[in-house]
Amino acid sequence: MKLYYTPATCAMADHIALIEAGMDYELVKVDLKAKTTEDGADYLAVNPKGYVPAIALDDGTVLTENMAILNWIADTSGTLMPADGIGRYRVIEATSYIAGELHKNFKPFFNPNASELERDEARKMLTKRYALIETMLTENAYVAGDMFTVADCYLFVTMNWAVNKFDIELPPQVMAHFNRLGARDSVQQAMREEGLV
Template sequence: MKLYYSPGACSLADHIALIEANLSFEAVQVDLKAKTTADGANYRTINPKGYVPALGLDDGAVLTENIAILSYIADRAGGLAPGGALGCYRLLETLAYISTELHKSFKPFFSPGAKEEEKGKAREVLGKRFALFEDTLASQDQLFPEGFTVADCYLFTMLFWAKNKAEVAVPPRLSAYYERLSGRESIRKALADEGIV
């Protein structure tokens, strides 16, 4: 497999998940401005959308979008999804919330022409949306009682952005969760592999 990523982008979630799952993969850095891979290939021939992540499978198929890639990884790695009859649906529910309500709300921080007023509104929205996880983390260390899942990989990435790119106030339990996860081996390795200190 090949993970197409950009350092510190949302593809960090997939990078963490692949390491956590102990799946064999090659990480291929993408220049998102030039739309080229590290070896100069046209990235749009791999992912016509032009952004990361993309996961090239061994049979030549390519998956894009975090929800799809993280679900794929969870399906191939026992223990990275919650159990029970509704486990896979609860995972999709959480991934969808992170993608649509958190991830998309960061847009002003990555748009060169965004005004400070837009960023201020985004910080307010993100603060409210992050707060949803405070109750969850009152009784457990991760998002699901079964333990660490691919949803934790994605939420960690959003918290990384909140703390390092957007200066979003993070509620206390969520901040403690972020600090705990920062010490996790898979996360430390992914950050190091991407050159993020």
């Protein structure tokens, strides 16, 4: 299976999840501006949406959208998410929150044409959104309960943007979670393989 990624993007959530799940994968780096892969192929032919992540299964099936890919990794490996019960939906709930309420609010920081006002508004919103994560991490060891799940993989990516890219202050439990996750072998390996450390 191939994971189409660009370093330090949300595709790193899938990269970490694949390592945690012990699944085999091949990384294919994507140039998001040129929409080409590292071997010069047309990325739009793989994923017409033009963004990462995408995975190509061995039978040629391509799956896109982080939520779908993370769920596929969890379901295929039987790890990183409870198999059933409310715990499973807590993971989906947390992952949706991270995608819709955290990830999307980083948009003005990635957009060179965004105004300072837009960035200020996004910073305020992120502060509010991470405050809820702070409460969740005060109640539980991981963002969706008492086990490490795909939601933590995705949360790590957004925390990494906050701390290492955009200087956005994280509340204490969130920061401690970032440091704990950053010390995991899977995260270290993903960072190395993406050329970030």
